[in-house]
Amino acid sequence: MTVAVRSFAKINLGLYIGARRADGFHDLRTVYQTIALHDVIRVSVVVKSKTRGSEIEILCDDPRVPLDSSNTCYRMAALVMEALKARGKVTIEIEKKLPVQGGLGAASSNAVAAMVGLERVLKKSLGRAERLRIAAEVGSDLPLFLIGGTVLGVGRGEEVYPSPDFPSMAMVVVTPEIGVSTPKAFADWDALMGERASSDELTHSASSDRLFEVGCALSAWLSHYPDAGAPTKRGGRAGSLLSDLVRAGIENDFEKVVFPQFPELRDMKRALVRAGSRYASLSGSGSTLYGLFGSTAEAEKAAGRLRKQGLRAAATRTLTRREFGKSSLVVGRRSSVGGH
Secondary structure, eight states: OEEEEEEEEEEEEEEEEEEEOTTSOEEEEEEEEEEEEEEEEEEEEEEOTTSSSEEEEEEOSOTTSOOSTTSHHHHHHHHHHHHTTOOEEEEEEEEOOSOTTSSSOHHHHHHHHHHHHHHHHHTOOOOHHHHHHHHHHHOTTSGGGGTOSEEEEETTTTEEEEOOOOOOOEEEEEOOSOOOOHHHHHHHHHHHHHHHHTTTSOOHHHHHHHHHHHHHHHHHHHTTOOOTTOOOOTTSHHHHHHHHHHHHTOOBTTHHHHHHHOHHHHHHHHHHHHTTOSEEEEOTTSSOEEEEESSHHHHHHHHHHHHHTTOOEEEEEBOOHHHHHHHSEEEEOOOSOOOO
16 A cells, blocks of 8 residues: 655745854744645555665655655654654655745655654554654754644754644745746845944844844734634734734845845745735745735746746645645555656
8 A cells, every 4th residue: 555645835934044054054033824725645655574674765746855774754754764663665655736945845844744644654653742852853844744734833843833723725826937936035035144344233142132123023913813713804804914914024134145145036925916915925934925915816826927927826725724624634545756
């Protein structure tokens, strides 16, 4: 039996970057939100108890996806097999629909889906703490995909706290052909902050104070939305949330360094606003942009308008934590690598 797991994407509702830490990472404050767009990860294992270790094979028809040990699914499989004391040949097929280097957390989500698939195939389960430890070891934003819905992320992004869920909201995702390197974006941010620090405009202490204040503000803002799963409608709670996003000035710091390097991304954000988005932003370090809308009809109309302008735009919606958990796992068989 092959276990297939939907690997959902995420967006960032605001992303604030602090100073570089001693370990080379940056302190972050962000609100993660899972959305309905997804890849599909298929996992199978041939158990070989007499072998030493495990053989791992990654299959994908997208040439941008690495098939070696640099793939997050590969690293995840190695750690999970070791933790579960299992041996054998692991095959992981990645049906790629989400963009690579797009800021939607696709590689991280793929790895967590691979973890879930391996547990189901082997009929063994990791403890909650072990799952979080392994996820954080593989990458900073993996732990959020063990929770889903609306999640507050701090530290380097790996410290995650389930927050009161926002209502499901209609949205449009624009996926440019451009790929943005996250390490390069952080380096550009450091260069920008270095220029400001040289003028005594920013110090490490000031950065820490800013992140503390942002964390408190985000937590207070999230606490205003205690009811999960409320319907999205004009003038309802979704409309209130969109108004709050704009009024609170929630933004993504990466836009300050990514937009100057890729001005076409700034133009795409403006196109989303012109198409009727009530709130638009870069997700993660990009290159994906998204816009939130008051209704499904508005989002679908906007996506059609943007496609006529030559943009790759798709109407979708955010997923609450309950929807995320219920929609992830499917079971089936497939003998070949999936396409689009």
